[in-house]
Amino acid sequence: xPAAIFGFLSLSLTDVIDILIVSLIIFAxxxxxxxxxxxxxxxxxxxxxxxxxxxxxxxxxxxxALLGAxxxxxxxxxxxxxxxxxxxxxxxxGSETKISSTGRQVLQKMFGGRQxxxxxxxxxxxxxxxxxxxxQKTGALIVLRHNDNLDYIxxxxxxxxxxxxRRLIMNIFFKNSPLHDGAMIIQDNRINAARCTLPxxxxxxxxxxxxxxxxxxxxxxxxxxxxxxxxxxxxxxxSYVKGGNITTIGxxxxxxxxxxxxxxxxxxx
Numbered sequence: 001x002p003a004a005i006f007g008f009l010s011l012s013l014t015d016v017i018d019i020l021i022v023s024l025i026i027f028a029x030x031x032x033x034x035x036x037x038x039x040x041x042x043x044x045x046x047x048x049x050x051x052x053x054x055x056x057x058x059x060x061x062x063x064x065a066l067l068g069a070x071x072x073x074x075x076x077x078x079x080x081x082x083x084x085x086x087x088x089x090x091x092x093x094g095s096e097t098k099i100s101s102t103g104r105q106v107l108q109k110m111f112g113g114r115q116x117x118x119x120x121x122x123x124x125x126x127x128x129x130x131x132x133x134x135x136q137k138t139g140a141l142i143v144l145r146h147n148d149n150l151d152y153i154x155x156x157x158x159x160x161x162x163x164x165x166r167r168l169i170m171n172i173f174f175k176n177s178p179l180h181d182g183a184m185i186i187q188d189n190r191i192n193a194a195r196c197t198l199p200x201x202x203x204x205x206x207x208x209x210x211x212x213x214x215x216x217x218x219x220x221x222x223x224x225x226x227x228x229x230x231x232x233x234x235x236x237x238x239s240y241v242k243g244g245n246i247t248t249i250g251x252x253x254x255x256x257x258x259x260x261x262x263x264x265x266x267x268x269x
Contacts, residue, residue, distance in 0.1 A: 026046070045071075045074070048067060048070065048071060048074075049071065051063075051067055052064060052067040052068060052071065055067060119189065120260075122164050122189050123256055123259045123260060124256070125164050125165055125166045125169070126142065126164065126166075126169070126186070126229070126259070127252045127255050127256050127259070128166045128252070129166040129167075129169035129170050130142075130229055130231055130238050130252065130255065131238075131252045132166070132170060133169075133170060133173060133231045133236075134231055134236040134237070134238050135236065136236075137232075137233060137234070137235070137236040138170070138173050138174065138175065138231065138233065139173065139175075139180075139213060139231060139232065139233030140169075140173040140184070140213075140229070140230070140231035141182070141183040141184065141198070141213045141216060141217065141228065141229075141230055141231075142169070142183070142184045142186060142228065142229040142230075143183050143184065143185050143186065143196070143198070143217075143220060143226050143227075143228050144186050144187075144226060144227045144228070144229070144259070145185060145186065145187035145192075145224075145226050146225045146226060146227070147225055148223075148224035148225045148226065150185060150187070150220075150224060150226065153183075153185065153196050153197070153198060153220065154185055154192060154193045154196060156182075156196050156197040157182055157183070157185070157193045157194055157195040157196030157197065158179060158193060158194055158195050159192070159193050160191050160192065160193055160194055161190060161191070161192060162190065162191045163190060163191070164186065164189065164190060164191055168191065169184070169191070172184060172191075172194050173231075178195075179194040179195045180195075181195060182194065182195035182196050182197060182198075183195075183196045183197070183198050183216065183220075183228075184196070198216035198217070198219055198220045199216070199219040199220060199222075199223060200212070200215050200216055200219045201215050201216075201218040201219040201222055201244070203218065203244075206218070210246075211232065211233075211234070213230050213232070213233075214230055214232075214239065214241070214246065217230050217239070217241040217246070218241060218244050218246065221241050221242055221243055221244050221245075222243075222244045227240065227241065227242045227258075227259075228240075228241040228242075229241075229255070230246075237249075238252075238255065240255060240258050242258075
């Protein structure tokens with residue numbers, strides 16, 4: 001009798017492969033959400049799905065219909081609630097594959113889209129502004145756009161479209177300036193916008209001394225290929241953020257090398 005009830009446990013090679021693939025998917029999702037608030041919801045979904053499988057095996061039609069309707073509605077609700085996290089996950093999946101890089105290059109050649117790399121003058125102006133703001137302990141958050149579109153970030157701030165100049169950068173981030181609170185967006189060798197709002201990372205493993213600027217820098221670099229320079233208002237420490245990873249800058253030459261290396265990569269694409 002028990003064998004008849006749980007007849008679905010008669011496994012073939014296809015079933016084993018199916019189970020392994022699903023297990024890998026569940027494991028990958030768990031690694032993605034384990035340090036976020038979504039972990040409890042993810043566990044709840046797994047429990048509900050297990051109950052649905054059991055109800056189906058026991059031919060409990062009412063319970064199966066109830067749980068099935070709950071999952072159908074719940075999936076739509078989760079897509080709406082966790083839209084930023086889903087976008088982040090899909091971006092990571094795409095950015096960590098060679099297919100994404102190759103596809104991007106093909107599209108750029110087809111449509112002529114090519115991100116202009118920063119020249120030495122621009123790099124010098126940015127690093128010199130950061131050096132002075134570091135000495136004065138002026139907080140700053142500078143986003144350097146590359147290939148990924150940041151229009152949704154630019155729309156949250158004020159458009160500027162100005163030539164990159166160290167004095168202008170310092171004036172924008174001066175504490176009494178109306179534009180100092182938020183991020184500056186630099187693209188195509190120009191200051192495109194200021195006072196922009198960046199997404200905050202959901203990571204819970206960051207050191208306590210990282211403030212909101214650092215968390216915002218990590219957040220935008222998790223969602224895009226942008227690089228970010230952060231100047232701490234409390235310590236004057238300069239940090240470089242790329243791909244969600246923070247590098248503390250010891251001197252401006254180190255920052256120039258990082259920006260120059262990134263510019264070189266963009267130029268080669």
